[in-house]
Amino acid sequence: MIYGFGLAKGMGVTLKALVGPSFTVQYPDRRVGIMGAAKAAGISTPSLLFKHPIKALRAVLGFEHIAVMPTQSSRFRGNDFTWYEDRCTGCASCAKYCPLGIIKIVTLPGGINMQEGESYAIETFDIDTGRCMFCALCVEACPYDALHMGSEFERSNYVRMDLVLTKEDLIAAPKHPSTWFRPQMEEAGYSPFAEALEDMKKAGRHETPTVDELTQTWVKDRRTDEVVED
Amino acid sequence: MPLKTEPITINVGPQHPSTHGVFRMRVTFDGEEVIDVEPIFGYLHRGSEKLAESRTYTQIVTLTDRMDYVASMTSNLSFILSVEKLSGIDPSPRGVWLRMIAAELQRIASHLVATGFFLQDLGTLGTPLIYMMRERETILELFERLCGARITNSYMRPGGVFMDAPDDFWPALDRFLADMPHRIDEYEDLISGNEIVAVRCDGVAVVDSQTLIDASITGPMLRASGIDWDLRNRQPYEYYDRVKFNRPLATASDNYARYIVRIHEMRESLGIIKQCLEQIEPGPVRPESVPFLIRPPAGDSYVGTESPKGELGFYLVSDGGVAPYRCKVRAPSLINLTLLREMLIGDKLADLFVTFGSIDINMGEVDR
Secondary structure (H helix, E strand, C coil): CCCCHHHHHHHHHHHHHHHHHCCCCCEEEEEEEEHHHHHHHHCCHHHHHCCHHHHHHHHHHHCEEEEECCCCCCCCCCCCCECCCCEEEEEEEHHHHCCCEEEEEEEEEEEEEEEEEEEEEEEEEECCCCCCCCHHHHHHCCCCCCCECCCCCCCCCCHHHHECCCCHHHCCCCECCCCCCHHHHHHCCCCCCCCCCCCCHHHCCCCCCHHHHHHHHHHHHHHHHHCCCC | CCCCCCEEEEEEECCCHCCCCCCEEEEEECCEEEEEEEEECCCCCCCCCHHCCCCCCCHHHHHCCCCCCCCHHHHHHHHHHHHHHHHHHCCHHCCCCHHHHHHHHHHHHHHHHHHHHHHHHHHCHHHHHHHHHHHHHHHHHHHHHCCCCCCCCCCCCCCCECCCCCCCHHHHHHHHHHHHHHHHHHHHHHHHCCHHHHHHHHCCCCCHHHHHHCCCCCCCCHHHHCCCHHHHHHHHCCHHHHHCCCCCCCCCCCCHHHHHHHHHHHHHHHHHHHHHHCCCCCCCCCCCCCCCCCCCCCCEEEEEECCCCEEEEEEEEECCCCCCCCEEEEEEHHHHHHHHHHHHHHCEEEHHHHHHHHHHHCHHHHHC
């Protein structure tokens, strides 16, 4: 073996990587040339030159950037939650199974959501995402598919209190649920990046539970179990 | 007249980039030679074992992610096997195969990180590290398709895995399996024959096999000294008795041997994944009968598994409740670290971090 042969072989690998394809992922935007700028604007390269000469010049000089969409799996557990108020019965399964206890639920009797045969109004539904570790056990525990992981991940804030997702925040947020632990969404071919899923009926394994279903699955089973003989 | 010299004591860490986390060594040097090392750890202690006593078995899976955070899948697997033994759950076959695929992918990812940072400590200025991070990125993307997270997976559940792999996972895995052998060849071309690496690593920090056995060292460190000890082969768990694989061995027990064993183990892991893909069959990924809240009968259990770093096992004691009475982790990172003093004494300052990197520890698992 000639001394230095191994070094030369290693140098060959790095030289190959020098001319090979780049693996760097540009985010949130990447630089484009004149053809890329024309493609992003949806017009041909000559028409870009005539219609937007300044833009074409910027592209030639390398100052033109286009936004890059993040590539993530549809099961991606984002930094966010999607919650359908009409599906939620306020049963607090999610709060119970959360390892950190960061979900706070307060319910009032006399609302629209059904739990154990009575109607409840959800007054508070707070998720403290500042302490959340996004393990998604709450999503796994939800019996009515009301709570889903979201797909958003750019949620940096200046104020720590803004990290607490309140009921109003959750209602107002665009609904892009992740398909984590939601096989019905995967079967339906739903992708959280293509469109929002505002219809709460499509989000669940079944329609909104009726009073009969609720009394059957929750109340009757539980009452027969809890008969205590003295 | 010779110069009058005296030993000098230096604190390395805890905030040192080469200590792979918050680890501190109080090193005494005589000139450039190490004459004493005192490892000090505990800076990352989060009390995971105590926290486990107040959580249900499913919730503890999230804690095991954060113990060895470059090999979460194997941590999950070890804990889940112990829970299954404790509560007598019979796992679904498809779930077991998926767990094996995930664990072997994680082994490759962990070895990539170990080798990359070992070479970084050697002074290769990042080229092999970036190459290996590139392939690790592919594995993490596979994990993201599988379970929605890259590092803190929480993928496995008692009885199997939480959900079947999506349809787009299998072609991506095939592409990875086709691509990865060329990548490993690339690493070997880059590093294995390199004369500088050989000069720096051959014969450095040699530990004889009897010392390793006496200190109960496991994993690639032990196999680099020629001892054929792999729990996947010696005490087969999961379906490791249904796949064929070699145990790469080296005899030199120096830094280069520890590196080359890891490189060869990656090839074996690829072979195991291919055999898993041949044998996996459709079916449920976890039995319907396993409840979300497990109450195992009173008793205890321990299952030793071969994590990328060595024997990892969870000793669980149950009193019949929803949470374990006691959870003790046999962490390979901590136990492999105990020979650090013997390995370093007599070496030069420049070999300090190289030797430390060759042990492949993870501070999250050392301190828990």
